[in-house]
Amino acid sequence: MEYKSHFDLPIQLIMFFPFLILLVLYALNILTSIWAYRDARKRGKSNEYALLVLIGTLLFPVMGLIVYFIMRKDS
Template sequence: MMAGGSMLVFLFFILGIFLLNIFTSIWAYRDSLRLGRSREYALVVLIGTLFFPILGLIVYLIIRSD
């Protein structure tokens, strides 16, 4: 019984991390468009943050201020 409860908590944790990745990727995409970047650049940012969540977001935040 206890293993089922911990598995459920683990699944909710994974779902939360996945949703956080989706939200931060969408934010980075919209932010790059708002800053006047091209759609192609924003798409590269979106793909980069989707596939490399932590590293992609850090890199975007660094190059964002250029």
């Protein structure tokens, strides 16, 4: 007699959870980058500066936001 666990999940379901987590993190990265861009524009910064903030936070999500928050306090 073969033992069968009740917790055997299909591989598609197991692979879905990491994909879902990555999708949520990517969406959060996009939302925080858009927020940083709009915040820079609202504070009266130039379009070039705001675009640089957007690119920096998109490419370096955590470090980009930290650097933006530090630079934001100076102005």
